[in-house]
Amino acid sequence: MSRLTHAQALQRVNAVGISVHSSGNCSDRNRPNCTSLDTILAKTIDQIVAFKRKSGKVVIITGGTETGHASGTKSHWNGYKLDIAMNAGVTDYITKNFRYIGTTNGGRWAQYQDGSDIWTNEGNHWDIVIS
Template sequence: MPRHAVRVSHAFATDQLALAGLTWKSSGHCADRHNRVCTSMQAIRSETLVGVIDLKRESGCPVVVTGGTEAGHAPGAFSHAAGYKIDIRHNKCVDRHITKKYPRAGVRSDGSALYRSASGDIFASESDHWDILFR
């Protein structure tokens, strides 16, 4: 996988996730980037993929991606649509890994607890998933 920031296709991204032992789920059972009930990785940054794959490798936890570049997320330069963010399901293993490894970094305006890695990645604990920004 490229180590510099390039945009990749949905097919390439899901292949890389599968090779690394991650899965992805869509509440709408679809991958259309323009449909908010789908889960799409179309035009996600390769560095975002590397980040979530590294999280799985470091933690040893099962990781399920539930959100990528599809419509319905907040806009911005470092957004889902821009390929910088990815959502993963909460589970006890992932929750423990993130909250033990990374220091607490405050609370987001929506009330989500924030954790920040030394490299600047931000993990927001939303009600049913982790919203992760990989810089």
């Protein structure tokens, strides 16, 4: 599987108008308050770029491969997941165009599926698992 450096991923997402926000204003993969795209899977970046192009909505990445997320095979750390900021345009697009598949976290978080990708509304952001 092809992986990207933070700079390579940033170039790809910025080219289509996707921005990256970090609460710590940093991109250090080893700091949980940073937003890093270092070692992210190219297919994960390809999918968020495709989403931006299809939806035309404002997309802001707020979580990438930095430490501090849940572990697992298809995790943030392993490059399979992104978090994007919650906004009305993105939410409207997802709920109207993706298939609702139920809830998780005790019924608190709605999940939607686009192909094999799972989009979870975690209240203040969308958590995306790219398969």
